[in-house]
Amino acid sequence: MRLPLALLLLILLAALIGPALLPWRFDVIDWDAVRASPSSAHWLGTDSVGRDLLARTLMGTRITLSVAIAAALVAMLIGTAWGAIAGWAGGRVDDLMMRIVDALYALPFMFVVILLMVVFGRSILLVFLGIGAVEWLTMARVVRGQVIQLKARPFILAAEAGGSPPRATILHHVLPNIAGVALAYLMLTLPQVVMVESFLSFLGLGVQEPMTSLGILVKDGADDMDLMPHALLVPGGVLVTLLLCLTLLGERLRDRFAG
Amino acid sequence: MLTLFLRRLATAIPTLFAVILLSFLLMRFAPGGPFDGERPLDPATREALIAAYGMDQPLPVQFVRYLGNLAHGDFGPSLVYRDFIVTELVANGLPVSLTLGALALLLALALGAGSGLAAALKPGGRADRAIGLIATLLTVLPSFVTAPALVLLFALGLGWLPVSGWGDGAARHLVLPVIALALPATGAIAKLTRAGLTEVLEQDHVRAARARGLSPWRTLTRHALRPALVPVASYVGPTAAGLLTGAVVIETIFALPGLGRYFVQGALNRDYPLVLGVVTLYAALIILFNLLADLAYGWLDPRVRG
Numbered sequence: 001m002r003l004p005l006a007l008l009l010l011i012l013l014a015a016l017i018g019p020a021l022l023p024w025r026f027d028v029i030d031w032d033a034v035r036a037s038p039s040s041a042h043w044l045g046t047d048s049v050g051r052d053l054l055a056r057t058l059m060g061t062r063i064t065l066s067v068a069i070a071a072a073l074v075a076m077l078i079g080t081a082w083g084a085i086a087g088w089a090g091g092r093v094d095d096l097m098m099r100i101v102d103a104l105y106a107l108p109f110m111f112v113v114i115l116l117m118v119v120f121g122r123s124i125l126l127v128f129l130g131i132g133a134v135e136w137l138t139m140a141r142v143v144r145g146q147v148i149q150l151k152a153r154p155f156i157l158a159a160e161a162g163g164s165p166p167r168a169t170i171l172h173h174v175l176p177n178i179a180g181v182a183l184a185y186l187m188l189t190l191p192q193v194v195m196v197e198s199f200l201s202f203l204g205l206g207v208q209e210p211m212t213s214l215g216i217l218v219k220d221g222a223d224d225m226d227l228m229p230h231a232l233l234v235p236g237g238v239l240v241t242l243l244l245c246l247t248l249l250g251e252r253l254r255d256r257f258a259g
Numbered sequence: 260m261l262t263l264f265l266r267r268l269a270t271a272i273p274t275l276f277a278v279i280l281l282s283f284l285l286m287r288f289a290p291g292g293p294f295d296g297e298r299p300l301d302p303a304t305r306e307a308l309i310a311a312y313g314m315d316q317p318l319p320v321q322f323v324r325y326l327g328n329l330a331h332g333d334f335g336p337s338l339v340y341r342d343f344i345v346t347e348l349v350a351n352g353l354p355v356s357l358t359l360g361a362l363a364l365l366l367a368l369a370l371g372a373g374s375g376l377a378a379a380l381k382p383g384g385r386a387d388r389a390i391g392l393i394a395t396l397l398t399v400l401p402s403f404v405t406a407p408a409l410v411l412l413f414a415l416g417l418g419w420l421p422v423s424g425w426g427d428g429a430a431r432h433l434v435l436p437v438i439a440l441a442l443p444a445t446g447a448i449a450k451l452t453r454a455g456l457t458e459v460l461e462q463d464h465v466r467a468a469r470a471r472g473l474s475p476w477r478t479l480t481r482h483a484l485r486p487a488l489v490p491v492a493s494y495v496g497p498t499a500a501g502l503l504t505g506a507v508v509i510e511t512i513f514a515l516p517g518l519g520r521y522f523v524q525g526a527l528n529r530d531y532p533l534v535l536g537v538v539t540l541y542a543a544l545i546i547l548f549n550l551l552a553d554l555a556y557g558w559l560d561p562r563v564r565g
Contacts, residue, residue: 103274110504111522111538112281118526118534119285195401199504202403203511203523215403222407222512226415236404243399 001252004245011242015062024052027210038230045228047220057235060212061242067128067213068193074132075193076186079139080178086140087147088170098144101137109134110199117205127206131196139185146178180257187250191243198239214239263557264550271546278542279329282535283322334536345536352518353540355425359509359517360502362437367444367498372491374445375452379487382457390449397446403508406439410512423514436513440505444498451494455487485559492555499548503541 019025029051038045045053086097113130120126150156150173159169194214200206201215209216214235221232309315316324328335334345378390413420413435421432459465460483468478507519514520518537525533 099270103270103277109500110507111541114522114526115282115285115534115538118529118531191399195399198401199403199508202508203526205523205526218404218407222403225407225411229411232407232411236408240400240404243401244396247395247399 001249004248007241008245008249011061011238011245012065014058015065018058019055019062022052022055022058024055027051027212037228045230047224047231053231053234056212056217057214057238060214060217060235061238063207063211063213064194064197064215064239064242067131067197067207068190071128071131071135071193071197072186072189074129075135075189076139076182077136078133079136079185080143080175080182082136083140083143083145084147084170084174084178087144088151088166088174090148090151094144098141101140104134105137110196113196113200114203114205117200127197127200128193131193135189135193135196139182139189142181142185143178146181147174150174150177181254184250184253184257187246187253191246191250194239194243194246214242264554267550267553271550275543275546279326279539280322282538283325287318287321329539334539335532345532348521348533349518349536349540352516352521355515355517356503356506356510356519359433359436359440359506359515360499362433363440363444363502363505364498366437366441367448370441371445371448372452372488375449376456378449378453379456379460387453390453394446394449394453397442398450400442400446402439402443402505403512405442406435406509406512409435409439423512425515432513436509436515439512440502440509443505444501447494447498448491451490452487455490456483459483459487489556489560492552492559495552495555496545496549499552500545503544 029049047053047056082097082101086094089097113134116130117126156169156173159173164172197206197213198215198218201213202219204219206215207213217235218232218239221235225232306315325335334349374390374394378387381387410423420434425432465478465483468482469475473481503519506517507522509515510517510519511523518540521533522537524530525537
């Protein structure tokens with residue numbers, strides 16, 4: 001697991017500080033070099049309107065990662081709250097809340113997100129709110145299961161017997177104990193969210209120009225691939241590496257915490 | 260079996276209803292109506308148009324009418340493809356999308372179940388590890404990356420297959436789209452088959468069958484395969500959803516005249532009736548596949564029939 005972690009950190013670091021180190025900004029046009037091949041001035045060449053591809057790839061990675069992290073956090077927040085309430089309340093409330101989750105599982109998510117984009121216009125904020133709002137279901141199920149198991153454990157019973165109000169019990173005894181599992185599923189949500197965001201951006205429904213993301217870059221690369229295949233292969237490669245590393249690490253974390 | 264079917268149907272219908280209601284409300288509350296063009300309309304004309312489309316009625320009345328129209332397959336007029344009603348567009352696009360999806364599903368099942376089986380025969384072996392890694396890689400490879408990469412290699416590079424287009428459904432035109440669409444599902448199915456089989460192969464009834472002297476092959480086909488396919492069956496619903504979603508991208512990349520491409524065009528042009536119609540149809544299809552998956556589940560595992 002060292003290699004995926006190292007690769008992930010490398011990508012994170014590059015996305016974080018890379019754009020600041022380059023002489024070209026991601027949205028600045030070099031009129032002397034349109035669709036240029038890789039050279040000492042532009043290490044990865046330029047795109048169809050003369051923007052530096054390395055700068056765009058780094059910036060796209062940054063945007064994709066930011067959207068993904070924000071959306072996964074939204075998903076974790078909703079999922080943990082929903083699952084914890086359902087598991088803790090039990091009985092009819094639990095039944096109803098989980099029925100709703102089951103029903104939502106049957107929905108065509110991607111289409112619901114696209115519908116939201118169509119109706120409310122396309123903005124980055126909406127992209128991650130929308131994605132977060134549909135990716136919380138698995139988290140809710142897992143957290144609920146954990147809470148139900150915890151509820152029967154002696155230390156929780158002891159806390160309740162000692163007169164700890166439900167709020168305090170949940171905050172101090174239940175939540176810390178599900179943090180590991182929640183973190184594991186946060187890691188597993190990340191690649192899914194990255195996938196959804198790139199998918200939307202690829203179709204032109206997610207992040208909008210002149211902003212960029214890995215999905216947009218793959219789309220631009222695919223349009224130009226007969227002339228310069230590296231414009232497709234570089235952002236595509238970064239995207240796939242990112243997805244693979246996140247998935248491998250997430251699965252490892254899940255096996256560790258959720259057994 | 261019938262009880263199971265009826266019980267699932269009882270949850271499927273409210274779900275579909277909820278989708279239709281949700282998308283209907285979203286469309287009605289969306290900023291900007293269909294008659295808010297660049298040039299403001301004459302108020303009288305506008306009133307007449309609104310009355311003609313029944314949009315002056317109270318919302319519940321409109322919704323009931325919309326449901327009634329849906330019930331006999333009328334999705335309303337498209338706002339962007341003038342002279343077309345959404346039903347026509349759907350009728351044109353659906354066969355293309357279904358052909359693509361069905362072929363991809365078959366390919367994914369054959370390749371996935373086959374390689375999962377090969378991996379499970381010798382758990383921990385070299386083949387198992389190689390297949391595991393490839394399967395993981397396949398599940399994370401987005402189809403919008405694999406599809407252009409395949410085109411780059413087999414169409415632009417080697418020139419074996421056409422770059423894009425439908426070609427009236429000629430096999431040559433279908434190869435790349437079907438493969439690109441099937442790959443992610445193949446990885447997932449391989450993983451599930453392997454997991455299911457390794458678990459079942461260690462159970463007592465399989466060992467007992469081997470002890471009775473059944474050949475490994477017969478043990479596998481008669482006793483192990485059916486329970487091992489349970490996780491695969493439960494994944495058919497999500498797979499179908501994934502294929503429909505994937506088809507949107509694949510149809511866009513390969514310029515295929517399917518439902519997905521109309522959907523993307525509709526979404527980009529804010530063609531509400533088109534988007535609504537397609538979402539409703541997709542929701543119905545996905546709910547149908549979930550229902551079929553539940554039935555397959557009941558057939559494979561008698562314990563859930565109850």
